[in-house]
Amino acid sequence: MAPFELGVVVEVFGLARPELGGLLAAPWYGLKVCADRPGAALDAVGGFALTARHGLDDLAAADTVVIPGVRNAFSGEVSPGLVEALRTAHERGARIVSICSGAFALAAAGLLDDKEATTHWRYAELLQQRHPRVRVNPDVLYVDNGDVLTSAGSAAGIDLCLHLVRRDHGAKVANSVARRFVVAPHRDGGQAQFIEAAVRPVEEDEDGIARSMQWALDHLSDPLTVSVLARAARMSDRSYLRHFTARNGTSPMRWVVTQRIAASLALLEAPEGSVEEIAAAVGFESAATFRHHFGRVMRTSPTAYRRSFGRGVA
Structure with a gap:
């Protein structure tokens, strides 16, 4: 075994x-x-x-x-x-x-x-x-x-x-x-990102990647772009995109979306707050965008998730 x-x-x-x-x-x-x-x-x-x-x-x-x-x-x-x-x-x-x-x-x-x-x-x-x-x-x-x-x-x-x-x-x-x-509560993506992945050495400037990820988690409700994250990492946009994707197996913005979805789960479980308010609280520009990404990641809708897991929600 x-x-x-x-x-x-x-x-x-x-x-x-x-x-x-x-x-x-x-x-x-x-x-x-x-x-x-x-x-x-x-x-x-x-x-x-x-x-x-x-x-x-x-x-x-x-x-x-x-x-x-x-x-x-x-x-x-x-x-x-x-x-x-x-x-x-x-x-x-x-x-x-x-x-x-x-x-x-x-x-x-x-x-x-x-x-x-x-x-x-x-x-x-x-x-x-x-x-x-x-x-x-x-x-x-x-x-x-x-x-x-x-x-x-x-x-x-x-x-x-x-x-x-x-x-x-x-x-x-x-x-x-x-x-x-000591793992992420939800990972986005599928197995393809792990097949025949090249092993490469860690470079010094990758500390900036970790720093930018923590900064993003502290500012999920803010407008986040590759340029914003690259500045937090003190790297150029092009270099940041390349290093982030190589390190995490996904793009920076796809990772941000996944973190925003993860942050929304606890809010959906609480009785307070509409879907529109929760979408804004975790950084989505609209409820429609939130619903789209939530469905892609969680394979259900925010409303259906709240109905299944909400505490004290009718």
């Missing part, structure tokens, strides 16, 4: 969260790590072993099941016991989630038939060939079908787990978990 993906699940759902305090409107998660043979050593990549205390009966009875990977995506082998447990859990109404190659287990159980799904870009073509009823999308970080969710490889599991926290507990809680994780 790959320990990183399992570690992501444990880190997000298994740690105590005293820092959340009164932010939680519902109890935090209870985590059980399950295996076909509880108590047996599970070989992990890197030359060590883990032992799971719980079996597939516990998995089948869970409210949310996360499959962080399969033993070997190329072999096509998925435990019949796991397939049965997944089907049982899904029939009970459980939410079924996969990270990276875990999508092969969901597909083997028939849970991805006629649904959009994703997996690591390295496995996408294989998943489509082996399970032709699955609509494989190799370009996204994760896909949310409501009761069945899939994510791309490795770190995309962080994105999906934070998305689950956001769905269950709201943006403020998800942002707090992301802060403890």
